[in-house]
Amino acid sequence: KVNGERLWSRMMEMAQIGGTPKGGVCRVTLTEEDKKGRDLFIKWCEDAGCTIEIDQMGNLFARRAGKRADLNPILMGSHLDSQPTGGKYDGVYGVLAALEVIESLNDLDIVTEAPIEIVSWTNEEGARFSPAMIGSGVFTGEFTLEYAYNQKDKEGVTLGEALDQIGYKGEFPIGERTYAASIEVHIEQGPILEAEKKSIGVVTGVQGIRWYDLKVKGKETHAGPCPMHLRKDPVKATLPILNEIYQLAEQFAPDSRATIGDIVPTPAVRNTVPSELNITVDLRHPQSEILDEMHYRLQEIISQYHNQNGIEVTLEEIWHSPPVAFAQDVIEAIQASVEDLKVPHMKMVSGAGHDSVYLSRVTPTAMIFIPCEDGLSHNELEKAEKEDVINGADVLLNTALKLAMY
Amino acid sequence: KVNGERLWSRMMEMAQIGGTPKGGVCRVTLTEEDKKGRDLFIKWCEDAGCTIEIDQMGNLFARRAGKRADLNPILMGSHLDSQPTGGKYDGVYGVLAALEVIESLNDLDIVTEAPIEIVSWTNEEGARFSPAMIGSGVFTGEFTLEYAYNQKDKEGVTLGEALDQIGYKGEFPIGERTYAASIEVHIEQGPILEAEKKSIGVVTGVQGIRWYDLKVKGKETHAGPCPMHLRKDPVKATLPILNEIYQLAEQFAPDSRATIGDIVPTPAVRNTVPSELNITVDLRHPQSEILDEMHYRLQEIISQYHNQNGIEVTLEEIWHSPPVAFAQDVIEAIQASVEDLKVPHMKMVSGAGHDSVYLSRVTPTAMIFIPCEDGLSHNELEKAEKEDVINGADVLLNTALKLAMY
Ligand SMILES: NC(=O)NCCC(=O)O
Ligand SMILES: NC(=O)NCCC(=O)O
Numbered sequence: 073k074v075n076g077e078r079l080w081s082r083m084m085e086m087a088q089i090g091g092t093p094k095g096g097v098c099r100v101t102l103t104e105e106d107k108k109g110r111d112l113f114i115k116w117c118e119d120a121g122c123t124i125e126i127d128q129m130g131n132l133f134a135r136r137a138g139k140r141a142d143l144n145p146i147l148m149g150s151h152l153d154s155q156p157t158g159g160k161y162d163g164v165y166g167v168l169a170a171l172e173v174i175e176s177l178n179d180l181d182i183v184t185e186a187p188i189e190i191v192s193w194t195n196e197e198g199a200r201f202s203p204a205m206i207g208s209g210v211f212t213g214e215f216t217l218e219y220a221y222n223q224k225d226k227e228g229v230t231l232g233e234a235l236d237q238i239g240y241k242g243e244f245p246i247g248e249r250t251y252a253a254s255i256e257v258h259i260e261q262g263p264i265l266e267a268e269k270k271s272i273g274v275v276t277g278v279q280g281i282r283w284y285d286l287k288v289k290g291k292e293t294h295a296g297p298c299p300m301h302l303r304k305d306p307v308k309a310t311l312p313i314l315n316e317i318y319q320l321a322e323q324f325a326p327d328s329r330a331t332i333g334d335i336v337p338t339p340a341v342r343n344t345v346p347s348e349l350n351i352t353v354d355l356r357h358p359q360s361e362i363l364d365e366m367h368y369r370l371q372e373i374i375s376q377y378h379n380q381n382g383i384e385v386t387l388e389e390i391w392h393s394p395p396v397a398f399a400q401d402v403i404e405a406i407q408a409s410v411e412d413l414k415v416p417h418m419k420m421v422s423g424a425g426h427d428s429v430y431l432s433r434v435t436p437t438a439m440i441f442i443p444c445e446d447g448l449s450h451n452e453l454e455k456a457e458k459e460d461v462i463n464g465a466d467v468l469l470n471t472a473l474k475l476a477m478y
Numbered sequence: 479k480v481n482g483e484r485l486w487s488r489m490m491e492m493a494q495i496g497g498t499p500k501g502g503v504c505r506v507t508l509t510e511e512d513k514k515g516r517d518l519f520i521k522w523c524e525d526a527g528c529t530i531e532i533d534q535m536g537n538l539f540a541r542r543a544g545k546r547a548d549l550n551p552i553l554m555g556s557h558l559d560s561q562p563t564g565g566k567y568d569g570v571y572g573v574l575a576a577l578e579v580i581e582s583l584n585d586l587d588i589v590t591e592a593p594i595e596i597v598s599w600t601n602e603e604g605a606r607f608s609p610a611m612i613g614s615g616v617f618t619g620e621f622t623l624e625y626a627y628n629q630k631d632k633e634g635v636t637l638g639e640a641l642d643q644i645g646y647k648g649e650f651p652i653g654e655r656t657y658a659a660s661i662e663v664h665i666e667q668g669p670i671l672e673a674e675k676k677s678i679g680v681v682t683g684v685q686g687i688r689w690y691d692l693k694v695k696g697k698e699t700h701a702g703p704c705p706m707h708l709r710k711d712p713v714k715a716t717l718p719i720l721n722e723i724y725q726l727a728e729q730f731a732p733d734s735r736a737t738i739g740d741i742v743p744t745p746a747v748r749n750t751v752p753s754e755l756n757i758t759v760d761l762r763h764p765q766s767e768i769l770d771e772m773h774y775r776l777q778e779i780i781s782q783y784h785n786q787n788g789i790e791v792t793l794e795e796i797w798h799s800p801p802v803a804f805a806q807d808v809i810e811a812i813q814a815s816v817e818d819l820k821v822p823h824m825k826m827v828s829g830a831g832h833d834s835v836y837l838s839r840v841t842p843t844a845m846i847f848i849p850c851e852d853g854l855s856h857n858e859l860e861k862a863e864k865e866d867v868i869n870g871a872d873v874l875l876n877t878a879l880k881l882a883m884y
Contacts, residue, residue, distance in 0.1 A: 156745045157698060157753070199747045262703025279702065283748060292563060294856040295737035295760045296685065297668025297829025300727050302853070307738045308724050311717050318714050321706050331701035332713045333748045335755075339562045340740040341605045342689060342758040343831075344856040347563070349741075352748040354701045423703025447708070450700040450750040 074469050075179065076462035079172040083461070086112065086152075086168065087160040096452020097160055101153035101195040102130070102234035109152045110240060113167065113192060120175050122190070126242025128217055129210045130194040130235045133249065136174045138187040138476065144252040145187035146476045147435065148173060148468060151196030151207070151427060158197070159454020161259045161444060161461075167192045169257045169465040173472055184476035186252055193427045194235075201231045203283060203391035208427035210246055212434045217246055253402050253475045254431045257440040257464045259456050261424045263447025271463045272417040273441030274406050277398050278429050279327075279358035279421055282367055283391035285350065286374070288313070289384040292339065292347035306349045307337065309383040316373045317353060320366055328366060329356040329423070353387075358421050360395050396429045399436035402475070406438055409470035415463045424449070440467050480875050481585065482868035485578040489867070492518065492558075492574065493566040502858020503566055507559035507601040508536070508640035515558045516646060519573065519598060526581050528596070532648025534623055535616045536600040536641045539655065542580045544593040544882065550658040551593035552882045553841065554579060554874060557602030557613070557833060564603070565860020567665045567850060567867075573598045575663045575871040579878055590882035592658055599833045600641075607637045609689060609797035614833035616652055618840045623652055659808050659881045660837045663846040663870045665862050668829045669853025677869045678823040679847030680812050683804050684835050685733075685764035685827055688773055689797035691756065692780070694719070695790040698745065698753035712755045713743065715789040722779045723759060730772055735762040735829070759793075764827050766801050802835045805842035808881070812844055815876035821869045830855070846873050 089109045090099030099105040110132060114124055117134035125133045135145065150166025170190040177184065193211070198204025201223040209215045221232030235241035260266075265273050290304035314332055321330035331354040337346035355370065357363040367389070374387040403419075410417040422439065431437045442460040445453075495515045496505030505511040516538060520530055523540035531539045541551065556572025576596040583590065599617070604610025607629040615621045627638030641647035666672075671679050696710035720738055727736035737760040743752035761776065763769040773795075780793040809825075816823040828845065837843045848866040851859075 155747060155750060157750075198749060199745075202748065204749060260703060261700045263705070263708060264703075281702065291854075292857045293854055294667045294830055295739060296687070296735060296762055296831065297666060297670075297855070298735075298853060299669070299732060300735060301732070302669060305737075307720065307741070311721055311724075314713065315717050318717075326705060326707070329702060329704075329706065331711075331749065331751055333701060333743070333750050333752065334746040335713070335741050335743055336746070337739070337741055339605075340742070341561060341856075342608065342739045343604060343610060343737065343760055344561055344563075344739050345737055346739065347857075354749055356702055424700055425702065447704060448697075448699055449703070450747075451698045451753075 074172045074176045074462065074465040078175065079168060079465055080458055080461060082116065082168050083160060083164060086164050090154065092452050094452040096454065097154045097158050098156050099152065099154040100156055100200050101197060102200070102231065102238055104238065106153055107238035107240065113152060116171055117190065120171065120178060122174065125244045126240060127244040128242055128246050129207045129220060130240040130242060131207045131211060132192040134190040136177070136188045138184045140185050143186040144250050145189045146472055147189050147191055147251040147254040148472055149191035150256050150258055151193045153195055153197050155197055155199050155450045157452050158450060159452060161454055161456045162261065162449055163196055165259060165461065166257045169468050172465050173469045176469055184473065186476040188472060188476055195231065196427055200225045204425050205427050205430055208430040212430040213247060214430050251435045254428065254435045254437040255402060255440065255468060255471055256426060256428045257468045258426060259444040259449060260441040260447070261444060261449035264420055265441060265443035266447060268418055270416045270418045271442065271460050272410050272415050272467055273420040274403060274410060274417055275398065275422050275439035275441050276403055276419050277421050278396045278425060279356050279423055280360055280363040280395040281391070281393040281425050282355045282363060282389060284353040285388045285390055286353050287348060287350055287386045289348040290345065293345045295343040295345060303345055304382045305345050306383060307346060309377065310349050310351065313373065313377050313385065317370065320369055324357060324362055324366055327358055356423065358395055393425055393429055396432050398432055398438040402436050402438035405471045405474045406440055406467060408474065409467045412470060413466055440464055480578045480582045480868065480871040482871070484581065485574060485871055486864055486867060488522065488574050489566060489570060492570055496560065498858050500858040502860065503560045503564050504562050505558065505560040506562055506606050507603060508606065508637065508644055510644065512559055513644035513646065519558060522577055523596065526577065526584060528580065531650045532646060533650040534648055534652050535613045535626060536646040536648060537613045537617060538598040540596040542583070542594045544590045546591055549592035550656050551595045552878050553595050553597055553657040553660040554878055555597035556662050556664055557599045559601060559603050561603055561605050561856045563858050565855060565857060567860055567862045568667065568855055569602055571665060571867065572663045575874050578871050579875045582875055590879065592882040594878060594882055601637065602833055606631045610831050611833050611836055614836040618836040619653060620836055657841045660834065660841045660843040661808060661846065661874060661877055662832060662834045663874045664832060665850040665855060666847040666853065667850060667855035670826055671847060671849035672853060674824055675822065676824045677821045677848065677866050678816050678873055679826040680809060680816060680823055681804065681828050681845035681847050682809055682825050683827050684802045684832060685762050685829055686766055686769040686801040687799040687831050688761045688769060688795060690759040691794045691796055692759050693754060693756055693792045695754040696751065699751045701749040701751060709751055710788045711751050712789060713752060715783065716755050716757065719779065719783050719791065723776065726772055726775055730763060730768055733764055734772060762829070764801055769801070799831055799835055802838050804838055804844040808842050808844035811877045811880045812846055812873060814880065815873045818876060819872055846870055
């Protein structure tokens, strides 16, 4: 069993970095706050005797040697970046639980056969740079390094520049690390475990995600003298489109999701009809065929509104992360651990994307979930019970031991 | 008659300051560009022999002495600030036409009985600081100086700070100037004169305007794991409200206007359902009773959506500028001038707010309009014909002479 108090106090200490008045965290990727979080994490890892390596994407790897250097390491970890109005648990829990596993092994004087590594991936959240999970995506060959470096935030800063600015563009080449297995512990970010009164979710896969940029173009004009019937108002034109997007989610209920997270008018001025609206669309479904159907329906909706009354509507898909099934042997190792530890548990599918999605393409991977209050996440009030936090770390420790010992 | 070429070339020179690639102007109030525009205007006025005074609101006054210092001056002018994606004519035309009147009087060696003053009002547009026409509003006692100084832009900079930053918080006390009459020449910013093939509009009044801040509050949550039926999505909740606002405009067609110029989600992130949307609403109508009815209907709409499904909807009126009727004698002086000059003309009501709205409360006031292409304004492609620009300045000159000579 891990030292739960140490883990909890480290989580609370890390939550100070970018801590918000409402008790949440704003430690957005590649900001000064992210740098401080990374610095602290590296210090803790070094104190625990780990060797640090930083790759060209700014992904952080902390290695604890095993008895046999010829064996591929077991990977554990998640991400330290947060949403702008994020919580204390999303991501950071998986990183610090992995550190706690290594510290517990140190305390117990256990040397595993295979080495063990902790990872903290760059820009998992996708809140500043699209897409989400780009650090693990580049690591596993889903995106090129060049593609990632060129992604821009809303201010026009590229990811490459932001890495340089905080001094975390590492030297270590991408893709030269291979692992025997990968395990990530995370809060569920949804309401299922809480409703089912389970402390642990054995995660068997992740639902599919498609991200789009929707642009509705009209013509900017004065709010006063221009008669309503002469306007090409993109706000007015957007309403039925967004309505249909929400209906699309309803049509494929209950497992479908549709989210309009951002709307940016240009110009954004009280007394001017905007010339255009830039809108983000996030569609999800656990089944590949249904997500594809939603994708085609969305395109139909758009084409139906395109060029009506001089309004130009365009849709660009900027990311597609198909549904993922995790590796059977890692799932079984987790399942065996929760049974050994006798914690209430259930199998489930993740509603959020995670770095494990990309990891699973190159390494046998699975995840461990713990409940969070009201299923609330991407919210400053995000909350997890200490008991569940500790249970999850215990399951991680036991699973890692099983996998690293043979 | 004025020197049309001089006027035109000055307008084109001023349009360089904040000039945009699309041929428009971005000279937003109290920015560095606005400062440059003010500096250039003051230089021109001084070269024309005028005395400059700047009041505590940053309003600029340039005075040409008359024969009799005991008479109240005739005021002409408008504003030099622009929309962020504005045109070369809105506001600046009225200021530089007034300068051209003074230069023409210089050329013709005419000294009027009453003094003549040019004014350029601070923040007419209301694009950066609310409300519009705040410079003339403070001048005429509609708002206190303190209220104006405390208005904030989106970055949280106050109008008072912005005045200090560009060095245009003047010494001259507010409200110590009185005028015999005030005339403003402006582009119509609407399609009527063009449609009616008239070069001059004799403006008899201005329609009423009401500005609101609409806030729709839900609960931020993760775009993936949170099921649709558990969400309190402010974007989804906003759609029917905005629909009803557009229907409200239709109900009082054809003279009503409803504009949703700005929508700001918080947070503004792809994979998070926002916690709230801040939306601006601009309602207009030329008749006071109908604008009031629209106001009450809007409140009914809001109350009907308030607290449905855990969504909180609030509406705050932040500005009300009732319909205005201009002064009969100034209208008649303009009418006589257009008849003398034999330019095609018509009487009309302004759809846009203007500084003359506030001036008319303390001074006999009226306006002169010229057409603009497609009625387009608050747009970089805003365009007026040189011939109309010169006609408007001629009418201004003749009207000012009538009023300043008795
Ligand atoms: N875990 C998490 O919040 N990931 C962000 C990617 C997503 O949008 O699902
Ligand atoms: N003339 C002009 O564009 N004024 C801005 C105030 C308004 O919104 O009408």
